[in-house]
Amino acid sequence: MNKILKWLTLTMLLSIGVLVTGCSSDNTGGNASAGEGAKTINVSLPLGPESHHDAGVQKFKEELEKNTDGSLTVVPHYNNELGGEREVVEGMGIGTIDAGISSTGPIGGFVQEVMMWDMPYLVDEAEQAYAILDGDIGDELAGKIEKQANVVVLGWMENGFRNETNSVRPVETPEDLKGIKHRTQESKVQIDTWEAFGTNATPMAWPEVYTALQQKVMESQENPLATILDVRFYEVQDYLNLTKHVYSPAPLLMSKQLFDSFTDEEQEAIMQAAKVATKHQRIASQDMEEDVKKQLVEKGMTVTEPNLEKFKKAVEPVYEKWAPEIGEELIKEARNTEY
Incomplete structure (x- = not known):
C-alpha cells in the first residue's frame, strides 16, 4: 500500500509541475516519440479532446516531435484549463x-486590424478566408500581432463559420432575433452586428457562457458547429440557425518570449510543424461540418437555413461605422481576394 501511495503522490506532483511551469525539461510521460528530457510546450485549447482544435494540436505535436527527434514536445490543456x-x-x-x-475576437484589443474578422459576411467561402490568411494580409496581421501583443502566430487554424443558436424561436429573418438576449465575444464590432440584427447584445467571457444560457441570463449565442457540439450547447439551446455571419480564424499562437528562447533550428522546426498542422486542422474542421450538423439534429436541435440576403442588408451600418476604423482598403482587399 505504501508503494501505491508513493506512486500516486509522485504522479500528482508531476501533473502539477506540468501546469505551473512553462516550457520545461520534463519528459512528457508515456509519449514514446518524445525523448528523455524533452522540452515541453504547454498549449491551451478552448475546446476538448477530439475537437477540430485538438486535431490541429495533435498534428502539431506529431510533426514537432518528428522534426526535432523528440527533443521538443507538446502537452494540450483542454477546455480553457489555463484560462x-x-x-x-x-x-x-x-x-x-x-x-x-484563440479566436480573433480577443486579439482585436491589441491589433485593431484583426477586428476585420469580426466584420459580418466578409467572406462567403472558407477557401477565400484561407487565401486571405495565407497571403500578404495574413502575414501583415501576424507581424502586427507579434509586435503589439508580443505573441507569435504559428499558423492560421480555423474555428469555421459561426452560426446562431437560441432557446426562444427559429430564425428566418433578422426580425426573428429582435429582443433576444444574445452573448457576444468581447468585440465592439460584434456587439454592433448583433444590435443591428435586433438583439440585446452583451459581451461575456467564454467560460461563463454555458451557465448563462442554462440559467436564461442569456438566450442566444453564436459559434461554429463543432464548438456548439463540443460544448454541448444543444443541452441549453433548442434552435440552430445557419446564419454563417462570420468566418472565424483560430490562430495557433506562442509566447514571443518563449519562441525567442529556442535555437534557430528549433524555431524552424516549430514553424514547419505548425504549417503542416494548420493544413491538417482546416481539413479536419471541414470534414466534421456535415457530421456535426447531423449530430446536433439527432440531439434535438431544430435547424433553420435562412436566406442570408436580409442579414447582409441589416449589417450595412456596421461597415459604414467600422470600415474607416479598421481600414477601408484592407477590408476591400480582403473581400476582393481571389481564391
Whole structure:
C-alpha cells in the first residue's frame, strides 16, 4: 500500500509541475516519440479532446516531435484549463503561458486590424478566408500581432463559420432575433452586428457562457458547429440557425518570449510543424461540418437555413461605422481576394 501511495503522490506532483511551469525539461510521460528530457510546450485549447482544435494540436505535436527527434514536445490543456481566451493571449504576451489557440475576437484589443474578422459576411467561402490568411494580409496581421501583443502566430487554424443558436424561436429573418438576449465575444464590432440584427447584445467571457444560457441570463449565442457540439450547447439551446455571419480564424499562437528562447533550428522546426498542422486542422474542421450538423439534429436541435440576403442588408451600418476604423482598403482587399 505504501508503494501505491508513493506512486500516486509522485504522479500528482508531476501533473502539477506540468501546469505551473512553462516550457520545461520534463519528459512528457508515456509519449514514446518524445525523448528523455524533452522540452515541453504547454498549449491551451478552448475546446476538448477530439475537437477540430485538438486535431490541429495533435498534428502539431506529431510533426514537432518528428522534426526535432523528440527533443521538443507538446502537452494540450483542454477546455480553457489555463484560462479564457483573453487571459491566455495576455498570458502569452507576458510569458506566463507557452502557447494556445484563440479566436480573433480577443486579439482585436491589441491589433485593431484583426477586428476585420469580426466584420459580418466578409467572406462567403472558407477557401477565400484561407487565401486571405495565407497571403500578404495574413502575414501583415501576424507581424502586427507579434509586435503589439508580443505573441507569435504559428499558423492560421480555423474555428469555421459561426452560426446562431437560441432557446426562444427559429430564425428566418433578422426580425426573428429582435429582443433576444444574445452573448457576444468581447468585440465592439460584434456587439454592433448583433444590435443591428435586433438583439440585446452583451459581451461575456467564454467560460461563463454555458451557465448563462442554462440559467436564461442569456438566450442566444453564436459559434461554429463543432464548438456548439463540443460544448454541448444543444443541452441549453433548442434552435440552430445557419446564419454563417462570420468566418472565424483560430490562430495557433506562442509566447514571443518563449519562441525567442529556442535555437534557430528549433524555431524552424516549430514553424514547419505548425504549417503542416494548420493544413491538417482546416481539413479536419471541414470534414466534421456535415457530421456535426447531423449530430446536433439527432440531439434535438431544430435547424433553420435562412436566406442570408436580409442579414447582409441589416449589417450595412456596421461597415459604414467600422470600415474607416479598421481600414477601408484592407477590408476591400480582403473581400476582393481571389481564391
